[in-house]
Structure formats: structure tokens, C-alpha cells
Amino acid sequence: MMVSWILETPSESSPRSSTSAFTAETFGHRCIDPTAGGEKLCPHFGGCLSCPGLVVPIDAIHLARILLTIEQLEKARTRLDPQRWVLIYKPSHDLLVGGILPDFPAKLHEEARGLMPSLPALPALE
Template sequence: MMIDWGKPRAGAKVKRAQRRSFDRRRPYAAPHLVDRLIVMTAPLAAHTRPQERDMLFLLKSEKTGAVAVIPMGTLHKGVKRFIDRANARIAIWNRAAPERRREPLPDFAAAFLRGSAATRVYTASQGDLIAAQALLNHARIDTTERYVRGPEAERTQAQTIARAQALMIGWVMGETSPSETIPAPLPASVPFGHDCLNLLAGDRPGKLCSQLGACLRCPGLVIPLDTEHLARILQAIEALEAARLRLDPARWALIYAESHRILTGDILPDFPDELYEPARAIMATLPVLPVLE
């Protein structure tokens, strides 16, 4: 299912289709929620303006009887009522069971959910900004960077930067720093197992490279011809091919097809045949890659 929506910051126009695949076996997958909304608002669609009949979120005004798209003010009031009802139940629970106290819900707006989801994915993946970019379907990685925030995300960023700095100093100086000064290894900051020597290089000096995620097309890309890198590349190819069977074909072609072509057609042939068998043995020990969506 493909869902398009207009963004106020984009002039309330659909400038780029938002595409995402969903597993319909999950009862609360987005397609099922969309189906429910269509059923709920079907009686209203015939009474709204022609340009709004295909909209999902319709509401009939109690005052005027007019049918239109739900105003943001009404949505905010509905969220506030939900929080108030939930916190009233939590207060009753806390009075009855103070030893198992529950935290009340904070005030929030629907606009916060997108950034919260991005931050949770970023921290859960130990600093994989590309995983968050795929979730939010951003064309540029620096757009995703603005959504990732909070103390936990800042700690993850600091660890990633410290690790990259320690590795770079070691390579330049030819020295190995004491293991206790280097943070625990994190997933590669760019796809397919190779590391970027300078994440801040690119078209905006001092800021994260806006092309991060398209690293296979970077003119500075260097991949050592060893078994470890071959294992990671073979693992990445398997993940891409599994995603091709699962995702919407248009989405896979738009986001992943070029990476698959470069890996299989340009990079893989450079590895000697004798490295394949030990590389496949290493594949079994590698961390599982995030599911491509």
C-alpha cells in the first residue's frame, strides 16, 4: 500500500511519494488502520467537498453539521483528553498500589511521534542513522539528523564520534590506543561493513555528509580485499535480495537497486575466489543486519 500526504512545510503539496511496505499479518499494521478509517468515514465522504472525499481523516462538526478534514486544533484537544483520561487511571492505580507506581503520560503532540520513532530506532541500532533514515523515508541523511535527539541519542553520537576519532588517530599515527580508551565497537556507520574516514566531509563542511547512505557511489570509497569485508558484502547482498522479495518493487528499485548493482557487478568480482569459502564461514558470526524497509 502506498500512502501520499501533503506537508505544510512543503506548501501542503505531495512533493515526493512516501512509500513503505507493511506486513498485513499484524493486526495493527497501517493498512488495517487505513481500512478501518475508510469504513468509519464512508458515510461522511459523500457530504464533504469533492477535493476532500479521498481524505482519510474526516469529521462532522457538531455546531454546523459540515463535513471536512479534521482541524489540527481538534486533534490536539483529542490528544489532551486521551492524556487526561489515561493519567486519571494511572493516579487511581498509584493510590491503590504505590509499590508498583506507574509514571503518568507527558503532554505530547502528534508531530513529536515521528522524531520519537527516529530516535528510538537510532539508539536501538547503536547509532545507525541510515536505519532511521529508511524509517522516515528521507531523501537526505541530514534531514534525518535533525529528528534524532535526546540524552540517549547524544550519548550514542558521542560514542560513535569517539570511536571514529580513535580509529583515525591510530591509522594516522600508526599506533594502537589502549583498549580501555576506545568505546565498544558499534555497527558500521555506513552500509556493508566499511567505515567512513570522515563523516563530516562532503558538500557542507562541518556537518554530517548529506550523501551518507549512498556511500557505494562515493569516489573515495576503498574496500580492502580480505575475507572479513567479503563476508560483510555477501551478507549485505543477501539482505538486499531478501528485501527485493518482500518490498514494493518500486520502492526497492528506488532505494536499493543501485546499491545491489554496484555490490554484485562492480565490487564482488574484484575478490579472489579463494576468499569465498572462509568469508561464508565468517558470515555466520556477523551481527544480524537491520531489516530493510
């Protein structure tokens, strides 16, 4: 849910319609074929941040959403049972911080931080 929020652009705030019965928005990105053309679910379903097909646009709005998501995950870490956080949220946090965030140039961070207050708040985790 959080990463699909990251990938949503401001013009996409209205409900989406899909032309495919198999389109899914999972924790990660828009997956146009979660069954990979068959009856079995994609092996990356639910772990879309590690999907080899993940594409995150490198711009200030997407960086702002990623930074907000990281903040929300870190807030949850202080509230949730540590083992639960490690099992459910740490893999996503680590991929965002170590795998996706470094791809954004430093010059975008200031602009992204300026956009963060204008973005809708993310729901609290649990």
C-alpha cells in the same frame, strides 16, 4: 548503515568516538568530511558506494559482510514494493554485486562464507 557495517572491523564493535564534528557514517563508509570543508553536503553523501574515495579492504571478513548485505538486499526485494526496491535499494545492490564483489578473489569466497554464520545479523530493511 549496511555498508558501514561491512567496513567495521571486529575490534570496532564498541561505539566510536570522533575527533571531528564533521565525521559521518553514512550508507557507504566513514566519511571524515561530509561537508567537504564547506557548508554544503558532499555530492556523494548517502550514495557512498559510488564515492570515488571509497576503499573496501580485500579480506575474508569484509567479503563475508558484503555477501550478507547482498543477501539482505535480495531478501528485501521479495518483500518490498518492486518500485520502492528499485528506487532505494537496487543501486546499492548493483554496485555491490557488479562493482565491489568482483574485486574479491575467488579463493576468499569459501573462507568468507564460513565466517558469515558467526557475524551479527543485519537488521531487516523496512
